[in-house]
Amino acid sequence: MRCERAREAVSASADADLVDADAVRLDRHLSSCAACRSFAGRIERIRHHLRFEAVDEVPDVAPIVLASLRGQGRDRAPARSSRRVPISPPRLARIAAAFLAGLLVGALLARGSLDGPDVAVAAGLPDRVVAAQADLDALSTSFSLVERGWHPDVPERRFRATLRYRSPESLHLHLRDETQYPSNAWVRNDVALVVNEDEWWTSGPRNCPVEAQPTCTPETPRTRVVEGREPFADATPIPLDLVVPVRSFTLSAPPEVIGDRVVDGRETVGVAVTAAQAAPLLDALRPAGNLRDFHPADRVELWLERETLVPLAFRVIAAGGSDRSRWAASRGYVDEPGTAVLEVEATSVAINRPDRAEALPDPPDGATRANAGFRPGPADATPTPRDLPPGFVPYRSGSVVTAGGPRVDVRSWTDGRAWLTVRSTRGWAGNRLFGDLGPLVRPVALGDGIGYLSEDGSRLGIHAEAVDLVLSGTIPEQTLVAAAASLDVTSLSIPPDWAEAGTGTFADARRALDRLLTPRELEGFGDPAVRVRDGEVTMAFAGPGSRGFLLIQTPGSALTPPLEPDVRELRVRDVPGRFSPSRGEIEWVETNTTISITSATLTAEELLAIARSLEASP
Amino acid sequence: MDEPHPAAVRAAICGDAAAFEELVRLYQAQVFRFLCHLVADRSVAEDLTQETFLRAHQQMESFRFQSKFSTWIFQIARNAGIDTLRRRTRRHRALELVRPASSTAGPEARSELTAALASLPRKLREALVVVEVLGFTYREAGEMLSVPEGTVKSRVFHARERLAEWMADVEDDADEM
Numbered sequence: 001m002r003c004e005r006a007r008e009a010v011s012a013s014a015d016a017d018l019v020d021a022d023a024v025r026l027d028r029h030l031s032s033c034a035a036c037r038s039f040a041g042r043i044e045r046i047r048h049h050l051r052f053e054a055v056d057e058v059p060d061v062a063p064i065v066l067a068s069l070r071g072q073g074r075d076r077a078p079a080r081s082s083r084r085v086p087i088s089p090p091r092l093a094r095i096a097a098a099f100l101a102g103l104l105v106g107a108l109l110a111r112g113s114l115d116g117p118d119v120a121v122a123a124g125l126p127d128r129v130v131a132a133q134a135d136l137d138a139l140s141t142s143f144s145l146v147e148r149g150w151h152p153d154v155p156e157r158r159f160r161a162t163l164r165y166r167s168p169e170s171l172h173l174h175l176r177d178e179t180q181y182p183s184n185a186w187v188r189n190d191v192a193l194v195v196n197e198d199e200w201w202t203s204g205p206r207n208c209p210v211e212a213q214p215t216c217t218p219e220t221p222r223t224r225v226v227e228g229r230e231p232f233a234d235a236t237p238i239p240l241d242l243v244v245p246v247r248s249f250t251l252s253a254p255p256e257v258i259g260d261r262v263v264d265g266r267e268t269v270g271v272a273v274t275a276a277q278a279a280p281l282l283d284a285l286r287p288a289g290n291l292r293d294f295h296p297a298d299r300v301e302l303w304l305e306r307e308t309l310v311p312l313a314f315r316v317i318a319a320g321g322s323d324r325s326r327w328a329a330s331r332g333y334v335d336e337p338g339t340a341v342l343e344v345e346a347t348s349v350a351i352n353r354p355d356r357a358e359a360l361p362d363p364p365d366g367a368t369r370a371n372a373g374f375r376p377g378p379a380d381a382t383p384t385p386r387d388l389p390p391g392f393v394p395y396r397s398g399s400v401v402t403a404g405g406p407r408v409d410v411r412s413w414t415d416g417r418a419w420l421t422v423r424s425t426r427g428w429a430g431n432r433l434f435g436d437l438g439p440l441v442r443p444v445a446l447g448d449g450i451g452y453l454s455e456d457g458s459r460l461g462i463h464a465e466a467v468d469l470v471l472s473g474t475i476p477e478q479t480l481v482a483a484a485a486s487l488d489v490t491s492l493s494i495p496p497d498w499a500e501a502g503t504g505t506f507a508d509a510r511r512a513l514d515r516l517l518t519p520r521e522l523e524g525f526g527d528p529a530v531r532v533r534d535g536e537v538t539m540a541f542a543g544p545g546s547r548g549f550l551l552i553q554t555p556g557s558a559l560t561p562p563l564e565p566d567v568r569e570l571r572v573r574d575v576p577g578r579f580s581p582s583r584g585e586i587e588w589v590e591t592n593t594t595i596s597i598t599s600a601t602l603t604a605e606e607l608l609a610i611a612r613s614l615e616a617s618p
Numbered sequence: 619m620d621e622p623h624p625a626a627v628r629a630a631i632c633g634d635a636a637a638f639e640e641l642v643r644l645y646q647a648q649v650f651r652f653l654c655h656l657v658a659d660r661s662v663a664e665d666l667t668q669e670t671f672l673r674a675h676q677q678m679e680s681f682r683f684q685s686k687f688s689t690w691i692f693q694i695a696r697n698a699g700i701d702t703l704r705r706r707t708r709r710h711r712a713l714e715l716v717r718p719a720s721s722t723a724g725p726e727a728r729s730e731l732t733a734a735l736a737s738l739p740r741k742l743r744e745a746l747v748v749v750e751v752l753g754f755t756y757r758e759a760g761e762m763l764s765v766p767e768g769t770v771k772s773r774v775f776h777a778r779e780r781l782a783e784w785m786a787d788v789e790d791d792a793d794e795m
Binding site: 008207208212 | 643647737756778
């Protein structure tokens, strides 16, 4: 028995899943292999720790659950239950699973035709949005917000909201709920988010399931305060797409232009994208509270101020189709296809008028506080890129020290709303790239060295002698690469036992498969991250917002039996294939290769359009 | 994993509030623990525990006794957790792998191991939690996670392998001190 097989057997044995013969062979191997004996000991200690971990203070949810159910029984109108579509748990599971992947798709593969001037506007818009962020230093807006379909008993909710922003990291978003609710039992969705450099706090009602409203929502809002926040921390995000929608348009194809409008006396240009693409903008409205969800295929019409590209109005229009209906039913929504489920419009706007900025409010007393561990300081261990984007100036720097975690030194630079951070740590023992780049990365040349880009190109990891770094920011990918290449470190290839070791190039993929298929003329996505493992080629294509898809090709002549009962047959590239709505996946077999395209947010038609565009790579 | 008496499940299906409360009290601690591991946030896990039982109540009539009740309830909990994970931005993934400076002996090590567990990819993490922490078999876990039994076995192994590597590093550090 070899060590790898022995370790698998140790794991199976721990779960009482080892046949006697294997158990004998395992015992024999362990008696002669100290390394595997150590492994077995560690597995046993892990089990002991996890099974007997101290769980301090398990909440008792029974009273609130039962109170909610009593409230539903009292308040629920008969018509409401009749409108709901019953969903079996497995189906709900599949619906949830379809949205889990998150990184997957929603491309406007088939856009409407554009006329002359609109073509030029659309073609240049994504780059203009990304460039505009550097010129935005302050924003003060008031806006109205109308939400529809959140609850059958509350078909429409109305809000007045304010957004105050001062670059680079001061922001106050406030939503005041002015809805006429059916009774006082409903808790208003008043929401606040305040980011003040190293302090971040949110306040809003708990997000109870729709079917448990109104009784399940406690009257007291939940307030979370995080201190010691590092610059532009992911875990405590600042919703900058409300200021200029950079993430919604980075990697974007030219959007559909829908016309011009005047909003609050300002000229705007209108574009239409999917909710998947505009996810960073839409998610920004709900840092807390219970604003409704939107289906990734919903249409978003967005009106951007012509010069600054600040979003001054947008609306979300419910898409149609059986998958969309099932998605809505699983959330308790009743949406008519084609109706606007969200409408946002600015009522007063001041751009680049920092004098209009107001003092940021303090969090309410009694809020739960947490410390993220950032302490200002020189961050000497982190190198400075010699090639910074023009106009970028040093911003906050310091170190993050958390219990049990490695020390991380952080430097940051900004220009208006745009930002760049470099984080470094010594003694990294993660067996994967530092910086949470995701499972699939793209190798990129950094002078004589090498770096690794995340799927969407917003992060770049470097493994170097004695130090590991990650650069991230809102700047274009090539600018990020130039900054990384100018760091005074000698970057190395990742060790062969790291999680990303299967990372490859097109050349690797072509060598692995006799006939590699790649999409032709695919707009709106970056270069794919490629992984080659055991003959299987995986390509991850990321787009703007939460769009993206996986293309997986494996040698084989037959598909495995489907796990889901709702799998549909369809023809893909003139051969029989199948579509799993729950997994957002089409699969087929072609030239002794099983091929799948998976997306959480693309429709079957869009997946098929990608499939049709595949051609053999030369 | 404890299983409720079928009569209690049938009573809950028929709308007996006391029977349903019994089910909530039987599973709420384990569901909370599972969700804490899945979403790595106590307050979110608390909300999701509540949501799990509300969803379960709504769907009780669809429980057909074709699987264990515990498998069914954790499937709902997982779905609720996955819905929440989906909402997080792609960048906002699990914690980066931490490297504790102390040995694995005390309660600190235990919390560090929990942090290391939180750093695993979700698929590995949830498989390990379902099998190792909650004690389900590979077959039951496969049913819950909608993957073949062999996939569960493989994911549990790879999760353990990574945690063992982490533990080996910690032990090496302790030896050097």
